[in-house]
Amino acid sequence: MTWDRPFAQPVPLPKGPPAQTLRHAANYIRTLPPTERERQEWRLAIQMLIDAAEDRGPMLFARMGIVRALEADTEGAHDTESQGSHRGKPRRAS
Numbered sequence: 001m002t003w004d005r006p007f008a009q010p011v012p013l014p015k016g017p018p019a020q021t022l023r024h025a026a027n028y029i030r031t032l033p034p035t036e037r038e039r040q041e042w043r044l045a046i047q048m049l050i051d052a053a054e055d056r057g058p059m060l061f062a063r064m065g066i067v068r069a070l071e072a073d074t075e076g077a078h079d080t081e082s083q084g085s086h087r088g089k090p091r092r093a094s
Contacts, residue, residue: 001059005021007020008059013070025049029045039072042069047065088094
């Protein structure tokens with residue numbers, strides 16, 4: 001098992017430098033609050049990281065898992081900010 005496997009492209013993280021390796025991504029996930037880490041997107045990303053570290057899954061899937069979890073966090077932040085706006089209401093046809 002090697003956590004030092006590098007991603008083909010670094011994963012940009014919201015805080016700090018981009019994740020270059022599985023270890024960097026795992027260390028970032030450890031900084032998340034437990035309630036956030038338990039969300040489905042992060043749990044899937046963690047499993048993909050473990051699979052890649054154990055040579056049971058591709059690095060691409062590990063990267064995709066992290067990127068998707070980060071995107072879900074961003075979408076959640078936007079949803080919170082836009083409460084009370086028109087978001088989610090059907091648009092009228094022109």
